[in-house]
Amino acid sequence: MVVPFEYVAALNATMKLTTTDHDRPQVVGVARSREIVGSVIVASIQGKDVAAAAAAADKDLTEFLKTDGK
Numbered sequence: 001m002v003v004p005f006e007y008v009a010a011l012n013a014t015m016k017l018t019t020t021d022h023d024r025p026q027v028v029g030v031a032r033s034r035e036i037v038g039s040v041i042v043a044s045i046q047g048k049d050v051a052a053a054a055a056a057a058d059k060d061l062t063e064f065l066k067t068d069g070k
Contacts, residue, residue: 025065027065027068028068029068032064032068033064036057036060036061036064037061039053039056039057039060040053040054040057
């Protein structure tokens with residue numbers, strides 16, 4: 001698997017700013033978190049307002065992580 005240099009650089013920078021050993025939130029309800037994130041992609045495919053969908057998903061995921069995040 002080839003990982004883009006930009007991703008590796010961003011990941012390394014992020015890992016310097018955190019005290020965790022992972023690069024994304026860990027959750028119990030993985031399916032729900034994927035639905036929230038995926039809603040932006042679905043909005044894009046359907047020709048809907050992607051910026052609005054992203055803002056809504058950001059809010060929804062933030063709330064979700066407060067109750068479901070490890």
